[in-house]
Amino acid sequence: EVQLVESGGGLVQPGGSLRLSCAASGFTFSNYWMHWVRQVPGKGLVWVSHTNSDGSSTRYADSVKGRFTISRDNARNTLYLQMNSLRAEDTAVYYCAREHTWGSFDYWGQGILVTVSS
Amino acid sequence: SSELTQDPAVSVALGQTVRITCQGDSLRSHYASWSQQKPGQAPVLVIFGKNNRPSGIPDRFSGSSSGDTASLTITGAQAEDEADYYCNSRDSGDSHHMLFGGGTKLTVL
Numbered sequence: 001e002v003q004l005v006e007s008g009g010g011l012v013q014p015g016g017s018l019r020l021s022c023a024a025s026g027f028t029f030s031n032y033w034m035h036w037v038r039q040v041p042g043k044g045l046v047w048v049s050h051t052n053s054d055g056s057s058t059r060y061a062d063s064v065k066g067r068f069t070i071s072r073d074n075a076r077n078t079l080y081l082q083m084n085s086l087r088a089e090d091t092a093v094y095y096c097a098r099e100h101t102w103g104s105f106d107y108w109g110q111g112i113l114v115t116v117s118s
Numbered sequence: 119s120s121e122l123t124q125d126p127a128v129s130v131a132l133g134q135t136v137r138i139t140c141q142g143d144s145l146r147s148h149y150a151s152w153s154q155q156k157p158g159q160a161p162v163l164v165i166f167g168k169n170n171r172p173s174g175i176p177d178r179f180s181g182s183s184s185g186d187t188a189s190l191t192i193t194g195a196q197a198e199d200e201a202d203y204y205c206n207s208r209d210s211g212d213s214h215h216m217l218f219g220g221g222t223k224l225t226v227l
Contacts (some may be wrong), residue, residue: 035216045153045161045204059214094184095160103208103216104151105165111160 002026004096009112015101016031016086016116022079022096022109023048030054030074038092048051048094049081064090086116120144120209122219129225130195134222136152138190138222140205148208150188155202155221164203165190192224 008020022034036048049070050059058070069082079096093111100106122142130136140150149168153161163172165181178193190206192199202221209215 037218045155045206046217046219047206047218050214057214059212080159082210084170100163100166102149102151102167103206104163105153105161105206106166106172108160108162
């Protein structure tokens with residue numbers, strides 16, 4: 001059974017840092033492109049970042065470029081999102097998601113809440 | 119970058135057919151995918167590619183596309199279909215960037 005489990009969320013002050021993890025199981029993690037998507041409670045889904053299967057290529061939404069870093073450890077089957085210089089507007093539930101064909105997302109984690117507040 | 123536009127809310131009578139649309143320039147060159155999200159839950163993929171359903175998704179869900187508009191059709195809507203529906207596609211400017219529509223809240227009456 002495919003599972004994606006996020007961890008590392010919580011409350012952080014503006015300007016602070018947090019690292020999210022996404023533990024993958026039930027599939028060959030190293031074969032798949034992976035993404036982070038976030039959602040402000042009560043609002044829509046917003047794409048955050050992408051990494052290819054070996055981590056050599058990454059992309060970011062303009063709103064997080066230069067502050068967030070996506071990475072992966074294929075030996076540990078884990079995806080990461082290092083978030084620095086956090087702002088109140090980064091407050092959201094963060095999901096990791098597996099990319100399927102044609103740019104679709106076929107599996108999602110349960111989501112982890114990040115709250116940026118003083 | 120491009121945007122994907124969805125109607126914020128749509129309603130359908132139980133057992134009737136409803137179409138949810140998604141419009142954007144990126145859809146001229148990339149397929150739309152559709153995900154369903156119920157309150158407090160992660161999204162679930164319902165349609166991908168030209169018109170493909172993941173295993174376990176009922177065949178009352180179907181997808182289509184024309185020009186810059188993609189559509190998700192639910193034929194014979196059920197009470198359990200009440201949810202938020204999001205379209206997404208690759209960005210035409212950079213195919214490694216992803217776009218999401220703002221979401222459509224479907225109410226089944």
